Each structure stands twice: as C-alpha cells, then as structure tokens.
Amino acid sequence: MYNLIGAGLIVIGGGIGLGQIGGKAMEGIARQPEAAGKIQTAMIIIGALLEGLAFGALILGK
Amino acid sequence: MIATKSIKFFTILAVVFSSLTCFAASGGSTDTKEGQVNTPESINAYIKHHLADSHDFALYSYTNDAGERKHVGFPLPVIVWTSKGLKTFMSSEFHHNDDGHVIVEKGDVKLVKIHSKIYELNEGADHVVFDAHHHATNAHKVLDFSITKSVFGMLLAGLLMLLGFSSLARGYKKGAIPTGVGRLLEPLVLYVRDDIARPNIGEKKYKKFMPYLLTVFFFIWILNLLGLTPLGFNVTGQIAVTACLAIFTAVIYLTNGSKDFWAHTLWMPGVPKILRPVLALIELVGFVLIKPFSLLVRLFANITAGHFVVMSLIALMITLKNQFGPVASTGMSLLLTLFISVIEILVAFLQAFIFTMLSALFIGMAVEEHDHEHAH
Amino acid sequence: MEQLLNDFSPGLFFMQVLILGIILFLMFKFAWKPILNSLNEREEGIQNALDEADNARKEMQNLQADNQRLLNEARAERDEMLKEAREMKNKMIEDAKEEANAAAAKLMEQAQATIETEKKAAISELKSQVANLSIEIAEKVVREELSNKDKQVKLVESMLGEATLN
Numbered sequence: 001m002y003n004l005i006g007a008g009l010i011v012i013g014g015g016i017g018l019g020q021i022g023g024k025a026m027e028g029i030a031r032q033p034e035a036a037g038k039i040q041t042a043m044i045i046i047g048a049l050l051e052g053l054a055f056g057a058l059i060l061g062k
Numbered sequence: 063m064i065a066t067k068s069i070k071f072f073t074i075l076a077v078v079f080s081s082l083t084c085f086a087a088s089g090g091s092t093d094t095k096e097g098q099v100n101t102p103e104s105i106n107a108y109i110k111h112h113l114a115d116s117h118d119f120a121l122y123s124y125t126n127d128a129g130e131r132k133h134v135g136f137p138l139p140v141i142v143w144t145s146k147g148l149k150t151f152m153s154s155e156f157h158h159n160d161d162g163h164v165i166v167e168k169g170d171v172k173l174v175k176i177h178s179k180i181y182e183l184n185e186g187a188d189h190v191v192f193d194a195h196h197h198a199t200n201a202h203k204v205l206d207f208s209i210t211k212s213v214f215g216m217l218l219a220g221l222l223m224l225l226g227f228s229s230l231a232r233g234y235k236k237g238a239i240p241t242g243v244g245r246l247l248e249p250l251v252l253y254v255r256d257d258i259a260r261p262n263i264g265e266k267k268y269k270k271f272m273p274y275l276l277t278v279f280f281f282i283w284i285l286n287l288l289g290l291t292p293l294g295f296n297v298t299g300q301i302a303v304t305a306c307l308a309i310f311t312a313v314i315y316l317t318n319g320s321k322d323f324w325a326h327t328l329w330m331p332g333v334p335k336i337l338r339p340v341l342a343l344i345e346l347v348g349f350v351l352i353k354p355f356s357l358l359v360r361l362f363a364n365i366t367a368g369h370f371v372v373m374s375l376i377a378l379m380i381t382l383k384n385q386f387g388p389v390a391s392t393g394m395s396l397l398l399t400l401f402i403s404v405i406e407i408l409v410a411f412l413q414a415f416i417f418t419m420l421s422a423l424f425i426g427m428a429v430e431e432h433d434h435e436h437a438h
Numbered sequence: 439m440e441q442l443l444n445d446f447s448p449g450l451f452f453m454q455v456l457i458l459g460i461i462l463f464l465m466f467k468f469a470w471k472p473i474l475n476s477l478n479e480r481e482e483g484i485q486n487a488l489d490e491a492d493n494a495r496k497e498m499q500n501l502q503a504d505n506q507r508l509l510n511e512a513r514a515e516r517d518e519m520l521k522e523a524r525e526m527k528n529k530m531i532e533d534a535k536e537e538a539n540a541a542a543a544k545l546m547e548q549a550q551a552t553i554e555t556e557k558k559a560a561i562s563e564l565k566s567q568v569a570n571l572s573i574e575i576a577e578k579v580v581r582e583e584l585s586n587k588d589k590q591v592k593l594v595e596s597m598l599g600e601a602t603l604n
Contacts, residue, residue, distance in 0.1 A: 045416070045420070045423065049356070051364075052356030052359060053356065056355060059359055114445065115447065115450060142449075205448060206448075207452060207453055208449065212450060213454075216458075217457065224461075224464055224465065224469065228468045231469050231472035234472060235472075238476070238480045251477070272470065273465065273466040273474075276470055281461065302450040303454050307458070310458060
C-alpha cells in the first residue's frame with residue numbers, strides 16, 4: 001500500500017520534471033529553430049537522467 | 063550473391079524447424095489444464111514468466127485433442143555448478159515444469175526448476191517443500207551457467223552484429239562506398255561516431271572508446287528489437303545483463319580517468335578544505351555507484367515496463383472478453399498493442415542511444431583534461 | 439529491491455561478461471577496426487581531394503590573374519604604340535606640310551623675283567625700244583618734214599599705226 005503511494009509520488013515528481021524539461025525545450029526550439037538538434041539531444045540526456053532517478057526510486061521502494 | 067544468402071537463410075530456418083519438431087515430439091506435459099492462460103492470475107503469472115529468463119526456447123503451446131498440453135520450441139542446454147561439480151543436460155528433461163515437481167537426478171544431485179531458477183535439493187530430500195511465501199525451504203540455488211534464452215539471444219545478437227559489420231568491413235576492401243547492408247549500417251556507425259562519441263568525449267580521445275560504444279550501442283539495440291519480435295526474448299530486461307553492461311562502462315571510465323579527473327573528484331580545488339572530503343565522498347559514490355546504477359536500472363526498467371505493457375495489452379483480449387465480446391476486445395487489444403509496439407520500437411532505439419550517450423558522457427567526464435588557466 | 443536481487447542471476451551475469459567480452463574482441467578485430475580505419479581513410483581522401491581542388495582553383499585563379507595582367511600590359515603597350523604611331527604620322531604630315539609650304543613660298547618668291555626682274559628687263563627694253571623708235575620716228579619725221587609736209591604727216595600716222603604699243 002505505502003509502496004503504491006510512494007510510486008505515485010515518484011510519478012508525480014517525475015512527471016512535473018519531464019514536463020518542465022519538455023516545455024522548456026519546446027520553447028527553446030521555438031525561439032531558435034536552428035538549434036533544435038542540440039536542444040533535443042540535451043533534452044533527451046536530461047530526461048534520461050531524470051528517468052534513471054525515478055526508476056531508481058521506484059525499484060528501491062519496491 | 064542474393065541466392066547464396068537466401069540459401070544460407072533457409073538452411074538456418076530448416077535447422078531451426080527440424081529441431082522444433084523433435085522437441086515437440088519429445089515434449090508433452092503431465093498436467094492438462096495447466097499452461098492455459100485465461101484468468102487474470104494466470105495472465106499475471108504468464109507475464110512474470112515471460113519477463114524472467116527461461117531455460118528453453120518456447121515458441122507456442124497448444125492442447126491437442128487428447129487433452130495433452132503440447133509445447134513447440136526447442137530445448138537449450140543446462141549447465142549448472144552444483145555442490146557435486148559441473149552438471150550438464152538438456153532443458154527438455156524438466157518437461158516444461160516450472161514449479162519444482164519434476165526432479166532431474168544427475169549422479170547424486172537432484173535438481174528442480176522453480177520460476178525459471180534451478181535449485182538443488184538438499185541432501186536426503188526427495189521433493190521440494192514450500193513455505194507460506196512459496197519459497198523452497200529444502201533446496202538452494204545453484205550457479206547457473208546455462209545457455210538460457212537470454213544467453214541464446216545474446217549469441218544471436220552477437221552473430222548478427224558480426225555478420226553485418228564484418229560484411230561492411232569487407233565491403234570497404236572493394237571500394238570506398240559500401241554496398242548492400244553496409245549502406246544501412248554505415249550511417250549508423252557514423253551517427254555513433256559523430257553524434258555520440260565526438261561531442262561527448264572530445265576530438266582527441268574519442269577514438270579509443272569507439273569500439274566499445276559501437277558494440278554496446280548495436281548490442282543493446284539489436285537485443286531490444288529482438289525483444290519486440292514474437293520470439294519473446296527479454297534480454298535487456300534481465301537485470302544481470304544490464305548490470306554487466308553498466309559495470310563495463312563504469313570500469314572503462316574509472317580506469318581511463320585522467321589525473322585531473324581524480325584530482326577534481328578526490329580533492330576538489332576551489333572549495334573550503336573542510337568540505338573537500340565530503341565532496342570527494344559524494345563524487346566517488348556518484349561515479350562508482352549511482353551512475354552505473356542509474357544506467358542499469360534505466361535500461362532494465364524501460365524494457366521490462368515495455369514488455370509488461372505490451373503483454374498486458376495483448377491480454378486485454380482475454381480480460382475484456384466478458385464485458386465487450388470477443389471481436390471488440392480483440393480489436394481494441396490489437397489497436398492498442400500496435401500503437402504501443404510502434405512506441406516500443408522508438409524506445410528500443412532510444413534506450414540504446416541513451417545508454418551509449420551516457421556512457422560516452424561519463425567517459426568524457428573522466429578523460430577530460432581541465433584547463434588550469436581558469437580558477438574553479 | 440529484494441525481488442530484483444532475487445532475480446539477479448550470477449550465472450547469467452558471468453555468461454554476459456564472457457559473451458560481451460568475446461563480442462567486443464571479435465567486433466574490434468573483424469569489424470570496428472577495419473570499418474573505422476576505412477572511414478578515416480575515406481574522409482582523409484575526401485579532405486585531401488577537396489584541398490587539392492581548392493589549391494588547383496587558387497592556382498587557376500593566379501594563372502588567370504597573370505593572364506589578365508599580361509593581357510592588360512599588352513593592350514597598354516599596343517595603345518602606346520598606336521598613339522606613338524599616330525603622333526609620328528601627324529608630325530610627319532605636319533613636317534611635310536611645313537616643308538611643302540616653305541618650298542612653295544620659296545618657289546613663289548623666286549617666281550615673283552623672276553617675274554619682277556623679267557618685268558624690269560621688259561620695261562627697260564620697252565623703254566629703250568620706245569626711245570629708239572622715237573628717235574627713228576623723230577629722224578624720219580625730221581627727214582620727211584624736210585621734203586613734203588603731207589608725206590610727213592602720212593609717215594607719222596603710218597609709223598604710229600605700226601608702232602602699236604604692246
């Protein structure tokens with residue numbers, strides 16, 4: 001039960017983080033479309049780091 | 063050229079199918095109803111079974127007219143290190159039993175298979191006794207070096223890589239422009255070199271790490287894609303596999319760390335002396351534990367989650383049959399599975415890319431030589 | 439975590455280390471090394487070819503510039519020569535004109551001088567002839583006068599008729 005609540009919290013946190021990353025990346029691309037490639041790569045890396053964090057927490061809590 | 067290739071392909075296919083039929087003949091389960099997947103509990107168990115490694119290569123199973131459960135697939139060799147030494151036999155000796163009822167006696171050791179793990183019965187025991195949590199109480203795990211389905215998958219992926227890329231390598235001897243499969247593979251190699259290794263490791267040192275990054279990238283990608291085929295591999299969803307990959311990366315970047323890297327990690331300049339040991343501890347834990355852990359968990363969790371979702375969506379056609387009828391539930395399941403499968407193809411590439419990218423990033427951090435002109 | 443550790447198979451880990459090691463070695467030997475070397479060679483070849491083309495183009499440009507310069511020089515020289523020739527021609531014509539003028543003037547002068555002297559000679563001759571005639575006439579008149587009055591007049595008249603002034 002507590003596990004599930006914790007998992008929910010992790011997902012909320014991760015979702016907020018991913019939303020921020022994605023939103024800001026979109027803004028960046030809209031502002032500078034010529035830098036889209038670099039922004040995407042950086043976005044994916046940061047997304048991956050966040051994902052690692054969230055998955056780590058999920059698995060440690062399981 | 064094409065003719066010889068297709069002959070090769072059909073020979074492999076023929077070998078596979080002849081072994082299939084042999085196995086189908088020798089297979090055959092003792093219980094009739096077990097193995098049919100039609101309740102939520104059995105679906106859960108089936109998915110769990112799929113996510114775990116397997117000792118035989120099952121393609122599908124059916125119940126014949128006589129009510130016998132038939133399995134189609136082929137057995138794989140079991141190699142275990144028991145208390146009495148190394149034992150090898152084919153997995154067909156377990157007769158697809160996965161809950162410890164079939165006991166294989168090799169010399170004076172008794173082996174059983176419970177949830178895809180091989181246990182050795184303790185001295186004197188003649189059947190497995192389970193406790194309340196379904197843990198075996200009178201048996202212990204053995205070191206299992208079997209050619210399991212995952213090992214088989216890795217060998218297959220390795221073979222595919224070797225065939226594809228050695229043909230590309232040979233193609234260069236004939237001319238500067240590759241032909242055939244090489245045309246597909248060359249841009250991928252260039253992609254790894256120019257978009258992953260070069261920007262992250264740096265122009266001077268990237269060459270040394272190219273073979274590792276390329277190998278890991280294609281190995282993970284091929285295994286991820288193999289996991290999406292109906293063959294049912296789940297290699298990159300095995301924690302041992304991803305752990306091994308992550309440890310390889312960690313060993314590479316820790317052994318190639320530059321003087322600057324160690325200086326900055328262990329005795330960070332520019333911060334108060336009291337804080338330095340604390341920072342060193344944090345950095346060290348980060349590089350030795352957390353970074354490899356996040357690498358291994360990310361890949362493992364993504365692939366496991368993907369397989370779980372795909373299989374759950376396939377199972378919709380069974381779980382929703384009573385509410386929506388067979389046609390609607392099948393259609394729904396088909397559409398959703400198709401959708402998720404397409405996303406999973408993207409994820410298969412993305413995870414290989416991210417693993418390679420982060421490996422390159424960490425290696426880049428370790429080999430970087432700082433400019434001592436500017437103060438930190 | 440507990441379940442994960444339970445799922446972790448040391449045997450599979452060992453096999454994976456073994457297989458990954460072998461694949462790394464084989465791929466390095468039979469695939470990556472030749473592939474990366476060929477790619478490098480090819481890229482260097484392309485770079486060299488591009489550099490060479492660049493150099494060739496530069497040389498070509500230099501050559502063209504040289505040609506242009508030579509052409510311009512030649513053109514200037516030609517222009518110079520033409521100008522000189524024209525000047526020379528003009529000068530020659532001028533000189534010739536002047537000479538001709540001078541010669542003509544000289545001729546004219548000579549002619550005028552000749553005419554003048556001729557005229558003077560003619561006038562002096564005429565004068566002397568007139569004087570002679572006058573003397574003759576006077577002689578004859580005097581003689582006739584002496585013989586016949588009528589004859590004298592007639593004589594004078596005929597003499598005068600003969601002696602038409604040129």
